Amino acid sequence: MNQQNLEIVIVGGGISGLAAAYYLEKAARQQNLALHTTVLEKEAQPGGKIATQQQNGFVFEGGPESFVTRKPEAWELCHELGLQDRLVGTTQPGKNYVLHNGRPAIVPSGPGSFLSTPLLSLGGKLRLLKEPFVKPRTEASDESLGSFLRRRLGDEMVDNIVKPAIGSVYLGNVDAMSVQVSFGRFAEMEQQHGSVVKGMFALMKEKRAERKASGEARPPKKPAFATLQGGLMELVNAVAAQIEGDILLETAVSNLRHDPTNAKPYTVELHDGRSLNADMVVLATPTFVMADLLNGVVETAVTEQLRTIPYNPVTTVNVAFNRSDIADPFDGFGVVVPESETSQLLAIEGMSAKFPHRAPDDQFVLRAFVGGQKQPELADLPEAELISLVRQELAQIFGISAQPTQIHIQRWQPANPQPPVGHLAMISEIEKQLANELPQLYLTGAGLRGQGIPDCIRQSRSLVGQIMADLQPASQTLAA
Numbered sequence: 001m002n003q004q005n006l007e008i009v010i011v012g013g014g015i016s017g018l019a020a021a022y023y024l025e026k027a028a029r030q031q032n033l034a035l036h037t038t039v040l041e042k043e044a045q046p047g048g049k050i051a052t053q054q055q056n057g058f059v060f061e062g063g064p065e066s067f068v069t070r071k072p073e074a075w076e077l078c079h080e081l082g083l084q085d086r087l088v089g090t091t092q093p094g095k096n097y098v099l100h101n102g103r104p105a106i107v108p109s110g111p112g113s114f115l116s117t118p119l120l121s122l123g124g125k126l127r128l129l130k131e132p133f134v135k136p137r138t139e140a141s142d143e144s145l146g147s148f149l150r151r152r153l154g155d156e157m158v159d160n161i162v163k164p165a166i167g168s169v170y171l172g173n174v175d176a177m178s179v180q181v182s183f184g185r186f187a188e189m190e191q192q193h194g195s196v197v198k199g200m201f202a203l204m205k206e207k208r209a210e211r212k213a214s215g216e217a218r219p220p221k222k223p224a225f226a227t228l229q230g231g232l233m234e235l236v237n238a239v240a241a242q243i244e245g246d247i248l249l250e251t252a253v254s255n256l257r258h259d260p261t262n263a264k265p266y267t268v269e270l271h272d273g274r275s276l277n278a279d280m281v282v283l284a285t286p287t288f289v290m291a292d293l294l295n296g297v298v299e300t301a302v303t304e305q306l307r308t309i310p311y312n313p314v315t316t317v318n319v320a321f322n323r324s325d326i327a328d329p330f331d332g333f334g335v336v337v338p339e340s341e342t343s344q345l346l347a348i349e350g351m352s353a354k355f356p357h358r359a360p361d362d363q364f365v366l367r368a369f370v371g372g373q374k375q376p377e378l379a380d381l382p383e384a385e386l387i388s389l390v391r392q393e394l395a396q397i398f399g400i401s402a403q404p405t406q407i408h409i410q411r412w413q414p415a416n417p418q419p420p421v422g423h424l425a426m427i428s429e430i431e432k433q434l435a436n437e438l439p440q441l442y443l444t445g446a447g448l449r450g451q452g453i454p455d456c457i458r459q460s461r462s463l464v465g466q467i468m469a470d471l472q473p474a475s476q477t478l479a480a
């Protein structure tokens with residue numbers, strides 16, 4: 001390795017850390033900058049929350065099971081890595097359900113189905129139609145997602161449809177989480193167009209005009225959700241394979257030190273007593289780990305702020321059945337469970353309905369979510385009790401009492417961050433403080449500005465842009 005290499009240590013080998021290493025190396029090649037990356041990951045495999053297990057012809061996902069393509073970063077990265085032939089997209093818009101009186105009720109997707117849905121009373125339906133006429137909020141500050149949606153769509157729509165749907169994605173409470181982080185685009189539409197509906201029409205018009213002006217044909221339609229033939233670990237493995245630096249597995253970072261008088265100002269201490277010296281550190285862990293690592297290195301206000309970001313535990317349980325044992329296989333992408341229902345599950349996903357390739361043809365897979373903010377203790381149930389609970393629920397909701405052919409359990413303790421109101425302003429404040437106190441120490445990851453896989457990739461990609469800009473004078477010296 002060249003002595004003049006800039007040593008960059010990235011803590012955390014989830015998609016955020018790996019994307020940071022990948023885009024850093026790519027940018028360095030383009031700018032002829034000598035740098036060496038080391039990704040430190042405490043687990044035995046990279047990927048973090050992305051955890052695919054291939055087992056007896058099944059592709060079981062323990063964490064994320066697909067990504068949205070509306071946010072293009074994951075889709076683009078797959079293409080950039082040559083995975084385009086491995087991508088599998090959803091072929092239909094997909095039916096989504098909400099549990100209603102113990103049975104799945106379809107979520108309305110068009111005006112006709114809104115009129116006939118049992119999920120909303122007549123009053124709830126009329127309130128929804130008022131959205132374009134509801135006065136926009138005058139303050140531009142953050143508010144809770146629940147407060148935003150209640151103002152715009154009414155309580156019934158939120159409690160009966162949106163809250164369970166979003167709560168099951170984020171595994172948290174919409175009345176506490178920040179609208180700017182979770183649905184910032186809708187909040188912007190309200191600010192700019194006075195209404196979400198008007199904002200959506202304006203966006204469609206804008207896109208059409210852009211296409212017309214550029215003479216571009218309508219781009220080929222992308223599927224709404226995509227995954228990879230062998231599961232999302234394929235993305236992790238493909239990014240990891242492109243990284244020229246080191247990826248050290250089973251290597252937990254226990255401490256961080258900063259001494260600006262050293263040639264390499266950062267010392268990254270490992271659990272086994274070894275340490276690495278670095279010019280730059282990128283923390284790509286959950287935010288409470290960032291807080292631990294920064295403890296004593298930066299103002300305590302910063303670590304305290306990082307610690308305020310709540311995380312909830314969740315356990316996913318994939319259950320496979322013989323198709324021949326199921327009279328009426330569930331045809332939806334998922335069923336979410338509102339608080340008003342007695343079911344102890346957070347949600348159930350139709351893994352086979354969404355992507356049939358994930359199971360042998362004669363098998364059918366459902367995935368239950370247990371725990372979350374609603375009943376965190378259930379995520380820790382011993383295996384036998386957990387399976388019994390999930391089977392009981394599947395029997396009640398879908399009438400499936402057949403013996404499962406396979407079960408796959410994945411526990412996340414904790415799982416996803418729940419960015420509270422004011423979160424983005426707090427993160428910006430933390431970053432400002434870090435830039436003052438710890439130059440060349442950066443943060444990325446799901447706990448900052450969005451937690452979907454595309455959000456994580458976007459954040460790491462834009463962080464690399466910022467790092468390259470910050471490095472400008474240094475890169476000129478190194479190249480000299």
Ligand SMILES: Cc1cc2nc3c(=O)[nH]c(=O)nc-3n(C[C@H](O)[C@H](O)[C@H](O)COP(=O)(O)OP(=O)(O)OC[C@H]3O[C@@H](n4cnc5c(N)ncnc54)[C@H](O)[C@@H]3O)c2cc1C
Pocket residue numbers: 011012013014015016017040041042043046047048049050062063064065066067068251252253254284285286289314316412415416444445446447451452453454456
């Ligand atoms: C059950 C579940 C379902 C989900 N479903 C979807 C979905 O369908 N689509 C979607 O887009 N997103 C989904 N998500 C969200 C998404 O998967 C995550 O937000 C994203 O993968 C997080 O990536 P990350 O790299 O920021 O963090 P992580 O994946 O948490 O990675 C952080 C890494 O840091 C490592 N680490 C921690 N401490 C240390 C230390 N001291 N030293 C070294 N390493 C350390 C961890 O082991 C981990 O590998 C889901 C999440 C969960 C939990």
